[in-house]
Amino acid sequence: MSPNNELETPKRPYTPIMTRQQNVNFRLQERDLEILKVVNRYRYLRTNQIKRLVFPENRSIQSTRKRLKYLFHNGFLGRINPFVAPGAGQPDTAYFLEKSGAELIAQHFPDEEVKVYGKSGKVRYQFLSHALELSEFRMYLEIALSGHERIELGRFVADFEVKSHLQNATGHKRYKLWHELQHPISRQSFVVYPDGLFILKGKGSFEGVQKLFFLEVDRGTEGGNAKLKGTHQKG
Structure with a gap:
């Protein structure tokens, strides 16, 4: 399929969160x-985040919304509204890759690793907020390192990406990366795992140097006890 070809609206059910319109034609x-590729890389992105990554030179967000509208109504992207507190205004719509979008990426970019998560459109608000915070950190990290003379991002892996490979496992075996801790008083053992990991690699005279970082996203909404309940307890 050529990027200049007319696309026919796919015959597929809409994501229950927002209804798709029929027969919305556009030229790819x-x-x-680029939008499909970046959403594939991140899993969830807000409209404003997509603008920062794909349309950084645009002052207005209207062109971003226009392209996202076409991609959504033609079934290449799904969308969902994150939760916002009452009176806080309209949420910034979040987008995720649909199967048709993944097929389009595979068609145009055979070497691109395509990731489709079956339940992306039926996600709890808490998980979505967490995933979008991961995307926010990753976005700023990529922007900060863009064109950097000495450092580049070697790899970024979010927690849901790690867990997706081990869905049938239980306990700490669900995670490829984990560390066991022991409470100093109760002596109970807990397994903790990171929200994400990323590798920074050196460039130029620093080539061959790399550092691994573990990421924990703390939105300030949970106390210590709540975080402890989120670990895997042993014994």
């Missing part, structure tokens, strides 16, 4: 493919 552009 290179920027549309």
Whole structure:
């Protein structure tokens, strides 16, 4: 399929969160493919985040919304509204990759690793907020390192990406990366795992140097006891 070809609206059910319109025709552009690629890489992205990553030169967000509208109504992207407190205004819509979008990426970019998560459109608000915070950190990290003379991002792996490979496992075996801790008083053992990990690699005279970092996203909404309940307890 050429980026300049007319696309027919796919016959597929809409995501229950927001209804799709029928027969919304558009011409696929290179920027549309870039949007699909970046959403594939992040899993969940807000409209404003997509603008920062794909349309950084645009002052207005209208062109971003226009392309996202076309991609959504033609079934390439799904969308969902994150939770906002009453009176806080309209939420910034979040987008995720649909199967048709994944197929389009595979068609145009055979070497691209495509990731489709079956329940992306039926996600709890708490998980979505967490995933979007991960995307926010990753976005700023990528922007900060873009064009950096000495450092580049070697790899970024979010927690849901790690766990997706081990869905049939239980306990701490669900995670590829984990560390066992022991409470100093109760002597109970707990397994903790990171929200994400990333590798920074050196460039130029620093080539061959790399550092691994573990990421914990703390939105300030949980106390210590709540975090402790989120670990895997042993014994």
